Amino acid sequence: MATEDAALKVKVARFEELYALDDSQDDEPDEGLLQSMAMLKRKRSEKSEPLAQTSSSSMTAISKRDRDAPEIPAKLQKLSRTTSAPPSLISPHKTASSRQLRRTSTLPKSVVTTTPTSDPADVAPKPAKLFSGLHFYFFPNNLKNPGRKFRIQKAEEYGAKWEQAFSATVTHIVVDRSMNYDQILQYLRLDAIPQQNIHVVDERYPADCISFRSIVDAGQRQYYIKGYKPQQVSEPTVIPRADSLQLKPAGRAVQTREPQTLSQRTTTTLSDPSPVKPASMATTVEDPSPGKRALEPSDSSLSAGWERPGPREQIVLSYCFGTDSRQLIDDDDDQGTTSTATTGTNLLDLGSSTVVPKWQQRFQCMQQNTGKNEDSPNAETIALLQEMAEYYTQIKDEWRPIAYRKAIATLRKHPVKVTTKEAAEKLPFIGERLAAKIEEITFAGFLQRLQSAREEPADQVLQLFLKVYGIGYAKGMRLVAQGYKTLEDLRTKADLDQNQKIGLEHFDDFNTRVPRLEVKQHSDLVAKAAKNLNEGIQVYTMGSYRRGAESTGDIDLVITHANWPMTRLRVMVIDSLVPQLFKQGFLKCALAATSRQDGSKWHGASCLPGSNVWRRIDFLLVPAEELGAALIYFTGNDIFNRSMRLLASKKGMRLNQRGLYKDVMRGKSREKLTEGELVEGRDEKKIFAILGVPWREPWERIC
DNA sequence: GGGCCGTACTG
């Protein structure tokens, strides 16, 4: 397998380059199109909104529990390529036998691979000139978009002639999903496209043909272009949903998408039809992968305690070629692996078993995850999957993002490029559906589809609203349903609670990443004020900062005292520290504050002197005996934490921000029945050891 | 078909 993958890698490398080289702005169509497009776009968005709504709300009828049920209307279901039969074959290749029907889409390996596999089922005759005799015209017909460039290259490789100009010889017009039928007509200055001679197909068509090693029926509905109405049938064309890589609505989030309110339907072309966030809001910065990190040592004994990550390379190498990949490859055969933790830490006998059961190896926390993937051969795939995961996260899909992130983690550790479904499916946490996506990514970026989903007006508004601190999925949906479309709408009309108002007010601030250096400044400032109140108070900088990130989403601080009990610490913070920081003008507002009675966290916003940018800042108050557990909790990342906690629960224990407890009784579905007995809370490393998890440096917890 | 972390704060 590995060798096969390697071979694939070489072959595909060329296409990788294409992706890499062309980073041009997505798909700028040819200039001529530009103006007309702008116009058409509004018309389209106005039109398609209600349709999309309709289709969405019809999903509501489908049982929420039934995750696997296609979210698309049953009649369209069979068109879903991934899970169902291939498109009907017009001129089945000799190989298009029953075998193909079994495995829906199999990459023609003979094309990509040099060493024929011994697997007889996979031996396929060369479909090399599958497209010979066909003349493709793409729309837009240029290489500006990486995905399209890839499709064109592929088509040519399979014998198609790429027509530079539209002419009578064209047999197929392959249309980007971002385009619609009217745009084609307008551009080509046609009233209609002669269907007898020319097939107008969706961008997936070539890849499907290649997948099935046949010229599939171009007239099938799933290849329809947006806005295309087959003959006189005047049914609405809302089909984009019916494709294999569509973005499914969140499982549990299938809640009602209210039909558009009047205000939304009546939008005239005069009012701003695009719910895109205003320019001023476009400040969200992608997490720049922490390449080189700042040099400053985290000196101040306060925020200190964490050395910066060592040489990156070392880490990367060790996980690429070290135990991890091995573990992923042969996986299932060793019995009880010993805890061969690299960064061996094990505080000698803590009653922790040195022998880690096999099943435990599957937990994310059992492996070094540095979150890096630029040197991964699968970087491209990872990036796309990541976007999908982010999208699902934003729509508040509870579980898909988890699945995606697990899959991404295994791809990161996989030493060779994964191109085929079969190869992908063998890897842990990659099932049929993700495998199909991975395969398809190597053919054509499905990013397109991702984008079109993101362009869905309602979704876009929802996503915008969800970025407001305090607005979650439920509230966001309500606001969308009420017809609000802009932050300005929210500000002037919507009913928001206090926190949401603040979140809105400082939308830009809170959605701007905080540079590592600034995190430290905030931290130092708090630490200094705290020291002033009492020498024994310590402040630790947590979150992604501790994991070594170059920038963070907010500022997470643990405040602790070596000798004080929680009560005293809390009183000090609530009654003295916080007011003091407010007085200094550093703290700007409280968003969720603990009462002085009980509680342990304080959320608010802070602002450095001389600055006017508010940052989200969180304090976690921690008594010394809980420090270790708190460090784990506040260091994350969340995947790592979940993994640790799940592991604990599987071992009859319970891990939370306060400590590790044993003898926890659980009822059905792990429901906690008893609190259990505290085993360890003070020492971070001991908690790892007791759980049988090899010590992970903070920057190795980026799962 | 059910589970997928466990908790704190708000209204």
Add this chain to the structure above:
DNA sequence: CAGTAC
């Protein structure tokens, strides 16, 4: 309690 956040 639901919703939100970490």
Add this chain to the structure above:
DNA sequence: GCCC
């Protein structure tokens, strides 16, 4: 989404 995946896994058991």
